[in-house]
Amino acid sequence: MRDYFGENPKFGERFFRYRYRMSQRLFLKIVADIEASFPYFRDGVDARGRRSFSPIQKCTSAIKLLSTGEPADNYDDYLCMAERTSREGLEYFCDAVIYLYKREYLRKPTSHDVALLYNAHEARHHLPGMLSSLDCTHVVWRNCPRGMKGQYTRGDHKVPTIMIEAVASQDLWIWHSFFGPPGSNNDINVSVAVWSTFVKAYPHLVDPKEVKFKRVQEAARKDVEQAFGVLKGKWKILERPIRIMDKEKIGKVVDTCCILHNMIIKDDGRAISPVHIMDPPVPVAYDPRVLRELHDENVHHRVRYDLTEHVSTVDLAYLDDPAAQPPPIEDLI
Structure with missing residues (x-):
C-alpha cells in the first residue's frame, strides 16, 4: 500500500503501469x-x-502471476502470501474477470461494431468489407x-503446445479466441477450408495486381500478429511454458488475458468500437x-x-516507399 496506493506513494503512475500492465x-x-x-x-476475519x-493483495498477486508467468510462491517475500493461496487467488480472479467482463470485452461483433470496423479497416487497409484478421499462436x-x-505435440514443435486462435482488428482488439490442441477441428480450420468470408492469399503470383493485393493483405494480416505480440508481451504467462x-484452467487464463488486454485498449482510448x-x-x-x-x-x-481489382486502382505510396507510412489509427477513430 505504501508503494502504490498510499497518499504519497513510493512509485508513481508510470511504474504502476509498467508493473501492473494497466x-x-x-x-x-x-x-x-x-x-x-x-x-x-x-x-x-x-x-x-x-x-x-x-482485495488489493489478492488481485495484485493474480496480476503478478499473469504478467510474469513465474511460480506461485515467487512473491511470498513481498506479498506475504503462501503458494497455495496465490494459486487459489489466481483461479478465483480468472473466474471473476470472466463472469464480470466477458460479455462486453470478449463479445462477438454487433452490427454497431461491424459498421465501425468496416469504416476503420477500409480507411486503413483500403479493403472494403474487412472485419478483422485471423491467425493462431502456440503456448x-x-x-x-x-x-x-x-495429442498436443506436432512435428514443428518438439514439446507439447496449446494453440490459441484469435480474431483481431486493427486496434489490436481481440474479438474471438479459441484454444485447443494443434490441428484441432473444434473450430474453423482456415488453412483447409475455402470459405467465401476468408480471403486467402494467392498461392502463385502472376499479375502485378496480384502482387500489389498480396502486399496490402500482408499489411492487414499484421493486425492479429501484433495483437499476439502485445498480448504475450503484456501477459508473460502465455509466453513462458505454462x-x-x-x-479448463488454462482456458480461463487465456480468456482472462484477452479480456484484460481489451479492457486496457478501451481504457487508453484506442478502441475502434469502445461502446457495447x-x-x-x-x-x-435459417436459410440453407x-x-x-x-x-x-x-x-x-x-x-x-x-478486391484485387479495387486495390489496383488505389494509390498506395507507402507500399513502394519505406519512408512513407499509412495514417495513424488515431486519425481513423
Missing part, C-alpha cells in the same frame, strides 16, 4: 467490481481473529499430462442458401478478384 484507475475499478460481487475477495488478505504446456502429450496442468451497443433480439431464421454460398469456392475466388 493504469491505477482501471486496476482499482476491477478490484472494486470483484470485491462487490465475490465474497472471497472481501476483508474478513478467521476463527483465530486474524484478518484475511485484502508451451510445461506440465502436460503424459497421456495427452501425443505450469497449469488442468486444460447490443443488437435488438430477433427471431432465429447462405451456408451453400459460404462454402462456394467460386464465390471465394470472385470476392478475391473483386
